[in-house]
Amino acid sequence: MTSRVPSAGSGQSEEAAGEARAWISGYDARIRRRLVILVLLSLALCASFVLDLITGPSSMGVPHALKGLFGLGELSLPQRIIIFDVRVPAAIVAILVGAALSLAGAEMQTVLNNPLASPFTLGVSSAASLGAALALVLGIGIPGVPPDWIVSGNAFLFAFASVLLLQGMARARGAGVETLVLVGIAMVFTFNALVALVQFVASQDALQQLVFWTMGSLGRASWNKLAILAFLLIILLPLSLKDAWKLTALRLGEDRARSFGINVARLRFVSLVRVSLLAGTSVAFVGTIGFIGLVGPHIARLMVGEDHRFFLPTSVLTGALLMSLASALSKVLATGVVLPVGIMTALIGVPFFIFLIFTSRERT
Amino acid sequence: MSSSLLTIRDLCAGYGRRRIIETLSVPAIEGGSVTALLGPNAAGKTTLLRALAGLLPMTGGLDLCGEDLTALSVAERASRVTYMPQSLPQRVALTVFEAVLAALRASPLAGMSPEGARNEAMRALERLGIADLALSSLDELSGGQRQLASLAQAIVRSPRVLLLDEPTSALDLNHQHKVMALVEEVARERGIVAIIVLHDIALACRWCKRVMVFSKGAVVADGTPEKAVTPEVLAAVYGVSARVERCSRGFLQVSVDGPA
Ligand SMILES: Nc1ncnc2c1ncn2[C@@H]1O[C@H](COP(=O)(O)OP(=O)(O)OP(=O)(O)O)[C@@H](O)[C@H]1O
Ligand SMILES: [Mg+2]
Numbered sequence: 001m002t003s004r005v006p007s008a009g010s011g012q013s014e015e016a017a018g019e020a021r022a023w024i025s026g027y028d029a030r031i032r033r034r035l036v037i038l039v040l041l042s043l044a045l046c047a048s049f050v051l052d053l054i055t056g057p058s059s060m061g062v063p064h065a066l067k068g069l070f071g072l073g074e075l076s077l078p079q080r081i082i083i084f085d086v087r088v089p090a091a092i093v094a095i096l097v098g099a100a101l102s103l104a105g106a107e108m109q110t111v112l113n114n115p116l117a118s119p120f121t122l123g124v125s126s127a128a129s130l131g132a133a134l135a136l137v138l139g140i141g142i143p144g145v146p147p148d149w150i151v152s153g154n155a156f157l158f159a160f161a162s163v164l165l166l167q168g169m170a171r172a173r174g175a176g177v178e179t180l181v182l183v184g185i186a187m188v189f190t191f192n193a194l195v196a197l198v199q200f201v202a203s204q205d206a207l208q209q210l211v212f213w214t215m216g217s218l219g220r221a222s223w224n225k226l227a228i229l230a231f232l233l234i235i236l237l238p239l240s241l242k243d244a245w246k247l248t249a250l251r252l253g254e255d256r257a258r259s260f261g262i263n264v265a266r267l268r269f270v271s272l273v274r275v276s277l278l279a280g281t282s283v284a285f286v287g288t289i290g291f292i293g294l295v296g297p298h299i300a301r302l303m304v305g306e307d308h309r310f311f312l313p314t315s316v317l318t319g320a321l322l323m324s325l326a327s328a329l330s331k332v333l334a335t336g337v338v339l340p341v342g343i344m345t346a347l348i349g350v351p352f353f354i355f356l357i358f359t360s361r362e363r364t
Numbered sequence: 365m366s367s368s369l370l371t372i373r374d375l376c377a378g379y380g381r382r383r384i385i386e387t388l389s390v391p392a393i394e395g396g397s398v399t400a401l402l403g404p405n406a407a408g409k410t411t412l413l414r415a416l417a418g419l420l421p422m423t424g425g426l427d428l429c430g431e432d433l434t435a436l437s438v439a440e441r442a443s444r445v446t447y448m449p450q451s452l453p454q455r456v457a458l459t460v461f462e463a464v465l466a467a468l469r470a471s472p473l474a475g476m477s478p479e480g481a482r483n484e485a486m487r488a489l490e491r492l493g494i495a496d497l498a499l500s501s502l503d504e505l506s507g508g509q510r511q512l513a514s515l516a517q518a519i520v521r522s523p524r525v526l527l528l529d530e531p532t533s534a535l536d537l538n539h540q541h542k543v544m545a546l547v548e549e550v551a552r553e554r555g556i557v558a559i560i561v562l563h564d565i566a567l568a569c570r571w572c573k574r575v576m577v578f579s580k581g582a583v584v585a586d587g588t589p590e591k592a593v594t595p596e597v598l599a600a601v602y603g604v605s606a607r608v609e610r611c612s613r614g615f616l617q618v619s620v621d622g623p624a
Contacts, residue, residue, distance in 0.1 A: 023498045024486065027461055030499070113454075249470035251456045252463060252502075255449040256517070258419050261442030261471040305457040305501070 034310045037303050041317040045095065048324040052091040055331045057338060058082050093221035094327040094341070095320040096229040097286050100278040102296030102319020103233075106312055107240060108275050109297055110247045111268045112177050112184075113254070118293035119279035122166065122184030124159045125290065126191035128283035129214050131158030133195050136210050137202040151213070152225075152284040159280030162187055163272050171265075176254070216287035216342025218327055225285045232281055236274050237316065243267060244308035251306055291346045292319050295353050302356050322349050367555035368395035368524045373425035377415035384411045385581040387424070393574070395524070395557045398548050400568035402561075402593075403578035404602055409561045410450055412578070413527040416559075417447035428524060428557075439472040448518035450529040450561075452510045455503040460513045463502060464488055467517035488520035491546060507534040515543060519550060525557040526550070532567065540564070544571040569593060569616035577601055589616050599624040 054065040060079050067073030069083065105118040112122075119125055131154035134140040141150035142157060169183045195214075199207055240247075246267055250257040258264050279293065296319030297311075303318070304310040326344035333339060370393040378384040385408050393399055401409050415422040418433070418441040426433040433441055453463065464485040468476055476484070489495045494512050502510060511534040518526060528547065532540040544560075548571050551558040562568045568575055569589035577585040577592055579601045585592040593616055598606045606620045 023461075023495065024482070026499050027459075030459075245466055245470040248458065248462070249466040251458065252453045252466070252517075253449065253451065255414070255419060255447070255451070256453065256514075257470070258438070259417055259442060259447040259449065259518075260467055260521070261439035261473060263438050263472075301457055305459070305462075307458060307462050 034304045034307075034314075038310070038313060038317065041314065041321060045317060045321050045324060048321055048328060049091055049095065052094065052324055052328040052331075053083060053087050055328050056082070056087055057331065057336045089223055089226050090218040090221040091324065091327065093226050093229065093286065094218050094323045096226065096233060097218075097282045097289065098292055098296070098319040098321070098323025099316045100229060100233060100282045100319075101289060101293040101323075102300075102315045103237065103240065103312065104275040104278040104282075105293030105319075106297035106300065106315035107247070107271045108293070110251060110306075110308070111271045112180055113250075114177065114181050115298070116294070117181065117184070118290075119159075119275065119283070120288070120290040120293055121188065122181065123162050123187030123191055124276065124279045125283050125288040126188050126195070127162035128155035128159040128280065129195050129288055130191045130198070131155040131284075132213050132287075133198040133202075133210050136213065137198050137206040155284035156280045158191075159283055160276045162191070163276030163280075167269060167272055177268075212340070213287045214342075215340035216289040216345075217338075217340050218286055219338065220286060229281060229285065232277060233316075236278060237312075240271075240274060240312050241309070243271070244312060247271070247308040247312075248306065251308075287340075287342060289323070289342045289345055291349050292322055295349045296322060299353060299356055322352070368429050368557050369393070370395075370525055370557045371425070371427040372416070373427070375412075375415060375422055375424035375426065377411055377420050377422040379411075379420075383581075384408045385415065388412070388582065390576065390583055390586060393557050393559065395555045396552055397573035398544070398551050398558045398560055398571055399574045399576065400560055400562050400572035401576050401578055402563075402565060402568055407578045408581040409578055410529055411581075413447055413529050413559065413561065416525070417445050417527055418442070419447065442471065443473050443521075444523055445525040445527065446518050446521045446523035447527045448514055448529055448531055450533075452507060452534065453502055453514050453517075455510075458502050459499050460489065460494065460502065460505070460516070461485060461498040463513055464516045464520050467520055471521070484520055484522075485516075488516045491519070492516050493542060508536065508539065511535060512539065512543075519546075522554065523556065526559070528558070528560045530561050530563065532562065532564065540567060541570075547571075565593060565598075565618045566616065569618075593618070 050069065053069060054062050060082065064073060065083065068075035068079065075083065101119060108117040108119065108122065109115055132151050135151045135154040142153050145153040166180060166184055166187065199210060202210060246262050249260050249262060250264065250267065254264055297315045299318045300311055300314035304314045322345060326341050326348050329348055330339040330341045330344040373389050375388040376383060376386055403409050411420065414420040416426065418438060428444060433445065465481055468481040468484060489498050492512055492515060494509070494516065497505065497509055497513070502513065505513065511531065515531050518528065532543055535543060544567060547558055547560060550556070560572070572589065574587065575589050575592040576583050577597055584601060585597045593608055595606055595608055598604055598618065603624050604620050605622055605624045606618050609617050609619065611617050
């Protein structure tokens with residue numbers, strides 16, 4: 001019986017040392033593969049960005065725009081304005097919003113330990129819609145906010161407040177993540193009902209505006225909004241990455257993470273504050289865009305696994321890429337019309353997602 | 365390395381208003397050997413370990429070599445006391461190696477270099493004999509394999525107090541003894557306090573110097589296996605009529621004849 005007992009501590013055999021070197025190099029190869037995936041995603045994102053710039057409702061042909069963009073052909077002044085003052089900010093905002101929503105979704109799925117968690121499924125987007133509805137229909141806004149920021153301001157305030165409410169309720173009950181998720185789902189229904197109530201009393205005009213707002217559109221992009229989003233991401237992404245190991249540990253279970261010395265309640269709170277900032281701002285600027293926050297992280301997970309040092313940046317890129325592609329596609333499906341991008345995200349995200357699920361099944 | 369000494373005085377712990385453990389005091393637990401914690405389901409074994417690890421609010425005194433553990437921050441306490449939960453790690457898309465690395469790197473006090481952490485993680489997997497699983501994903505492992513990965517996470521942190529909650533519940537015969545031998549060796553090598561919850565009494569008697577039998581939140585028998593594991597104790601705690609006999613190698617064996 002005792003003969004099978006390992007004799008650790010004694011000198012390692014040559015064979016064992018060789019084995020260890022073999023799998024350590026296997027691990028290094030994996031890390032390299034993940035870095036390659038990050039690079040490839042970045043390249044795809046650049047391509048999609050260019051595609052987003054050369055498509056759109058204008059008499060300017062795609063080849064002409066492409067040549068002009070790279071300095072190979074002449075662009076008229078109006079064409080320059082269309083590309084550089086209209087399409088460039090919209091295309092960058094698309095990337096930033098996709099990145100922000102996907103990062104928010106990734107963190108949410110981890111800290112709430114739920115694969116269905118996303119800003120959309122837990123009421124953040126619904127709360128933003130309610131804020132927007134109040135501004136659009138009833139003219140209720142935060143005092144002192146300039147008129148063209150009232151809708152965004154309201155949407156942000158409500159989105160941010162909804163996450164804090166989620167936090168507060170869960171903390172008051174002293175309960176676990178299941179409660180958080182249930183409260184989130186309850187909030188979706190509550191806010192949707194309130195939005196419906198506002199819609200019921202809305203004028204024909206306001207109703208139209210509200211419906212368009214909830215579909216999500218990049219038409220509201222501007223350099224100011226772009227700057228705010230970029231600033232947020234630049235501040236928050238490094239903070240998320242700083243917590244990468246803690247978030248990875250949390251995936252193994254809450255008790256386990258706490259036994260490693262991680263203050264899980266604090267980690268969850270800080271992470272949800274980041275989520276509310278990212279999701280609140282995104283939804284405030286471009287309206288409700290579902291699906292990216294849910295599926296971006298899942299695609300990233302299938303590609304690189306859940307080591308958050310790679311999972312978080314990959315989520316950022318997958319979300320940005322999906323959103324950028326959706327933006328380009330929203331302009332080419334029907335000539336002369338820009339479809340709401342919120343509709344496109346699901347239409348291109350779902351097939352891509354299903355493709356990945358099936359190809360990754362085959363691999364294992 | 366000198367052996368650690370853990371003293372538990374008047375410990376109370378529970379969930380909300382429900383007290384599970386009332387003023388528990390036990391003779392100091394010595395490092396360097398393994399202490400088994402036996403007892404029926406719902407006796408409060410997990411509750412006790414979680415309270416010791418600081419995962420559950422508790423009152424009372426907890427002293428490790430003259431240091432008051434209750435006065436430490438979460439992170440400091442975790443660096444001295446490691447708890448391996450009874451539940452298996454979740455099925456996630458992380459390799460065993462990454463999971464063990466996370467156990468080292470996620471700690472707020474981890475002053476370890478990435479290189480050092482890698483070497484430690486590698487050594488822990490080798491000692492447990494699961495180096496071949498290093499690059500397997502936790503979501504494609506068997507239950508027992510995940511339990512071994514969980515154990516690697518606990519051992520790699522090289523604490524002063526190692527609390528293992530049923531670390532062998534999912535393991536086959538060979539691995540049960542391998543794991544017990546390893547825990548015993550680690551305890552001896554580093555002089556740490558190792559408390560291990562077991563349901564297999566023979567396994568406890570084979571590998572542990574001290575056995576505490578726990579029932580309804582209190583210790584009902586405590587001492588060497590010979591002293592703590594008796595037919596009377598088994599009848600009182602588990603409600604079974606059993607014989608305790610020595611095998612040819614001198615270890616205690618329990619044969620159960622039926623309900624008491
Ligand atoms: N999260 C909880 N909330 C409330 N009560 C709990 C909780 N966990 C355990 N208890 C109660 O505490 C008591 C002791 O449970 P504990 O998990 O410590 O038992 P145990 O000795 O580890 O049992 P087992 O051998 O089945 O693991 C039980 O009566 C149980 O109902
Ligand atoms: Mg238990």
